[in-house]
Amino acid sequence: DIQLTQSPASLSASVGDRVTITCQASQDSSNFLNWYQQKPGKAPKLLIFDASNLETGVPPRFSGGGSGTDFILTISAMEPEDFATYYCQQYGSLPYTFGQGTKIDIK
Amino acid sequence: QVQLQQWGAGLLKPSETLSLSCAVYGGTLSGSSWNWLRQPPGEGLEWIGEIKHRGNTNFNPSLKSRVSITVDTTQSQFSLKLASVTAADTAVYYCARSPLLLGAFDVWGHGTMVSVSS
Numbered sequence: 001d002i003q004l005t006q007s008p009a010s011l012s013a014s015v016g017d018r019v020t021i022t023c024q025a026s027q028d029s030s031n032f033l034n035w036y037q038q039k040p041g042k043a044p045k046l047l048i049f050d051a052s053n054l055e056t057g058v059p060p061r062f063s064g065g066g067s068g069t070d071f072i073l074t075i076s077a078m079e080p081e082d083f084a085t086y087y088c089q090q091y092g093s094l095p096y097t098f099g100q101g102t103k104i105d106i107k
Numbered sequence: 108q109v110q111l112q113q114w115g116a117g118l119l120k121p122s123e124t125l126s127l128s129c130a131v132y133g134g135t136l137s138g139s140s141w142n143w144l145r146q147p148p149g150e151g152l153e154w155i156g157e158i159k160h161r162g163n164t165n166f167n168p169s170l171k172s173r174v175s176i177t178v179d180t181t182q183s184q185f186s187l188k189l190a191s192v193t194a195a196d197t198a199v200y201y202c203a204r205s206p207l208l209l210g211a212f213d214v215w216g217h218g219t220m221v222s223v224s225s
Contacts, residue, residue, distance in 0.1 A: 001168075032210060034210070034211040034212075036212075042218075043201055043203075043215035043216065043217060043218055044152065044201075044212070044215060045215075046211050046212060046213045049209060049210070049211040049213075050210070050211075055211075055213065087151065087152060089152075089211070089212075091205075091210040091211065094165055095154055095165075095166075095167040095168060095169075096154040097154065098151055098152040098153070098154070099151070100151045101151050101152075
C-alpha cells in the first residue's frame with residue numbers, strides 16, 4: 001500500500017493567513033493525488049484533483065501542486081469557513097489510501 | 108446533479124453482517140465506479156472497495172475476505188455487506204462516486220454511523 005504522510009497533523013491559523021499543508025507519498029504517485037476538506041459531522045468535499053486541478057465551485061484561494069512523492073495544498077488567505085480537516089488521497093495504486101489528516105483551527 | 112442517498116442498520120452485535128445500500132439519483136451508474144469508505148470515530152478515512160456498473164469490483168486487501176459489494180442497475184443502487192463485524196468496524200460508512208476519468212471521490216452520501224456492540 002502507498003502510505004501518505006501529512007504535515008503538520010494540526011495547526012492554528014487566523015483569518016487572512018496563508019496556510020500550507022504537505023503530503024508525502026511512500027512511492028511515486030505521479031499526479032494521482034487529490035485533496036479533500038471535511039467539517040465535523042459532514043462527508044468530505046473534493047477540493048483538488050490530479051494534484052493541481054481545482055474542482056468546480058471551489059474558491060481559487062485553494063491551490064495544489066507537486067508530483068511524484070511530494071505534494072502541497074495551499075490556502076492563500078484563510079476564510080472563516082476554511083477551518084476544517086484536510087486529507088490527501090492517492091489513486092495511483094490500489095488500495096486507494098488517505099493521509100491521516102491535518103486539522104486547522106482558529107488561533 | 109448526482110446525489111447519493113444511503114441507508115442501513117446502525118447497530119449490530121459482534122459476528123453479525125453489516126448491510127448498507129446507496130441509491131444514485133440524477134445520473135446513471137455507467138462511467139463511474141461506486142465506492143464505500145469508512146471513518147472510525149475521531150480517525151481518518153479508509154477506502155473499503157468499489158464496483159463498476161458492469162459488476163467489476165476491487166477491494167481493500169485488509170477487508171477483502173469479509174466484504175461484498177453488489178450493484179442493481181435496475182434500481183440504480185449499490186450495496187455493501189461486511190461479514191463477521193467486531194467493535195473495530197464501528198465507523199461512519201460513506202458511499203461515494205468516482206468518475207472513471209477523474210479518480211477522485213466527487214460525490215458523497217451523507218454517511219451512516221454503524222456501531223458494533225454486544
